[in-house]
Each structure stands twice: as structure tokens, then as C-alpha cells.
Amino acid sequence: MARVTFTHTIQRHVACPPAEVDGHTVREVLERVFQSNPTARPYVLDDQGAVRRHMVVFVNGRQIADRARLSDPVPADGEVCVMQALSGG
């Protein structure tokens, strides 16, 4: 299972505890998290389901390449980190 963690700065707006979910891509992993925490989804993804402009997602320490479709693969024991970018403050 992939482990998903969220930046502490999002916690002020919506509680996003670490989660362990199944999924082969960033899209699958994040949507599974948002299934049980739907309020968090629009904080991370925009109206089109892309990663918000000033958010960043890492898989095992590497920034994902596909911010629109979130098709980057996630290994079975992958670490997915949802962070805020330095921009956008």
C-alpha cells in the first residue's frame, strides 16, 4: 500500500491525517484518500482535477511530471507527499 502524507499547512483548513491506500497511479492513490475525506479534494486539486498551481506532489521524493492527469506510477510501497509550493504564498 502507498502511504500518503499532507503538508502541515493544510491542516488548519481541513484535517488530512496520513493514509495508507492502494493504487497504481497518483490519481488512483489520491482519489482513494479523497473518497474518505472529500473536503480535502478541492484544497489539493482544482476544478478540472489537476494539481493546484501552487501545490506539489512527490512520489518517493520525486516531483510528479503529470500534474493534469496524475498518471505518474506509484510503487506498491510508495511514499506520496502532498506539499505546498514555495510560490503562491
Place this chain on the structure above:
Amino acid sequence: MSARPRLFVATRKGVFTVERRKGRPGARWAITRAQFLGDNASMVLPDRRDGRVYVALGHGHFGVKMHRSPNGGRTWEPCATPTYPPKPEGVDDREPNSGRPIPWNTELVWALETGHDSEPETLWCGTLPGGLFRSRDRGGSWSLIEPLWNHPRRREWMGGGAELPGVHSICVDPRDARHVRVAVSCGGVWETRDAGASWENRTQGMRAAYMPPDRQYDPYVQDPHQMVQCRAAPDVLWVQHHNGVFHSTDGAASWHEITTVKPAVFGFAVAVHPDDPDTAWFVPGISDEHRIPVKGGVVVARTRNGGKSFQVLKQGLPQGHSYDLTYRHALDVDQTGDLLAFGTTTGALWVSENQGDSWVAVSEHLPPVYCVRFG
């Protein structure tokens, strides 16, 4: 609804409630609440019909979010945010000036208005990049007004200072809930008479000095900065435009330019007296390339005769080395037409209790002010 006069002030770093208290003149107005501190509040709307208050926040990282208060701002709860539908595959939707794709995403809540009195649960919301939304359940959910968003001429709307086009003014006709006019920077004035099912451009007569000579009266490129409608005489509308002031006395069927505003015709904000269509206020500045007060003095321009002449009001306002600019939603007049307030980019907030004849400072140290509303 409040027994005593009250102001809501949305700023770059929070929402402030200001109330008039008993006391000596000049010390009456005080900040009584500071909420959402640190958050970018683009818009606040007190709903006089039921005492609710709505706030739109623009979190730099987490997007636009809305909150509502059931009790005049004492407590808040999250509510729905207008959301764009999925952009169809293959649609090429670009901002004409930059050529950049228009994001089908709520980038900013730029207008928020209550619906007609006969529709107590209805709200209207204008956004960047140009979508107009309506809620039928007090912000519990929102629907994009698709006939306007899908209007072929919408693709011609341009960004101005905001780089993306946006709906910033919404006037619901007090005579008819289905009759709504909106103003767009930059895309002119649009009108529906059937609750949003169909739309017509109503910008005849506006002039765009920033366009080549043969396009200056093109109704689709006009940049109204703000549009207001007189409650008692709804066929009278006023617009502070990018390069001047425009006035309509026929319900926006035609506009005529008013060139006599002193000390300058540039500005963002306009307010009209709720019962006297000939009385309106503006906060002028040196034209668009400077955007600062004329000669460093903050003033309000007032007409009492439909724009034939203007008085420059400055009693109580700073007259030297002041660089305050008032954005389009940061000037308001109350329901009596006597109380006025305006806020500025440098964090000043002034109130007048005599239609602008004199002013008192509530604060000169707020965050940049985006929206000021009595309620």
C-alpha cells in the same frame, strides 16, 4: 440586519467588522471583530434579508473557498465554492491578449450579490476567469450560468489588470428577479431578462481609449471597472470605466460619457444614492498608468445632478503624500444614502455620516482593502 450601523471589510489579510458605537464624533466607529486573520478575503456580502454573511477567501495554495455566517459574523461555517464544469476535450479557449489558455477554474470570487427580494435563498457570484454562478440555497451549492459562459462573444473577453477576464458587478433589477445585468472587465455590460437563459450585450456608447480608433466604441472590448444601479430608479446605472465615467438613464440600453469628473476621470469605485439616481460618488485617481491620488490628496467626487457637475470632497481626508487607491468594491453607501465608507490599498478606512461632506478615519493601518459593505 443590525440595530446599529455596521460595516464588513474584506482585506488582503482578513475580514473586519466595524461598528458605530455611542460616543463622541470621530471616535464612534471601531473595529469590533477581526476574523480569518492572515487569509486573503476578496469579497464579503452581508445579506440584509436574513442576517447571514458570506465571505470568499483566496488561499494562495489551496484555492478559493467560501464561508458563511448564520448570525451576522459571530460564527462561520464552510459553504460551497463555485466550481467550473469539466473543460471538454479539444476546446481551445484562450485569453485574447496573452494567448494563454483560460483556466476553467475559479481563480477569484470577484462579485457576490443577493438575489431579488422575492428569492430569499438566491445569491449571484461573479468570478475570474469570467463565469457567473447562481446559488438557490444560500451558498449550499452553485450552478454556472452556462448560456453566458458559452456565449460565443465570451471568448472575446480580455483580461485587464487581473490578466484574466472577470465578472465584477451584478445588478439584480429590483422590479424583476429575472432581469439581471452584469459588468465584465473586459467585456462590457451584459443583460438577461429571463433569469440567465439568454444574454445580450448592453454597452452601446462606451468608449475604450486603449483601442485603435475604429474599435473604440466596440461594445465587446469595454472595461467597466464597476457598475451600480439606483434602487429607487433602476433604469439609472453608473459605471466607473477604465478611461472615464459612463451613465445610463434607459436601463443600460445606451450609455453616455461624463467627462467633468474632478479631479480625474480614472478610478475603480462608484456608489449611487439608493433613492436619488442623480447622486453618485467616485474615488478618482491619476489615470491608469499611475493609479495614485491627484497631487497626493485623497478625495471623493460627488455629483448631485446626474453628472452635470461634481464636488470634490476632502474634509477629513489626507491631502499630502497620500498614495491610497480605492478598488472597485471598496466604496459603499448604506440603505439611507447618508452613510458612506471607503477603504484603500494602503489600509485606510474612512467613514462619512453626511453623504461625504466630511470623513473620519476608522483605521489607517489595515491590510489592503478589497471590499467594504454596510450590513
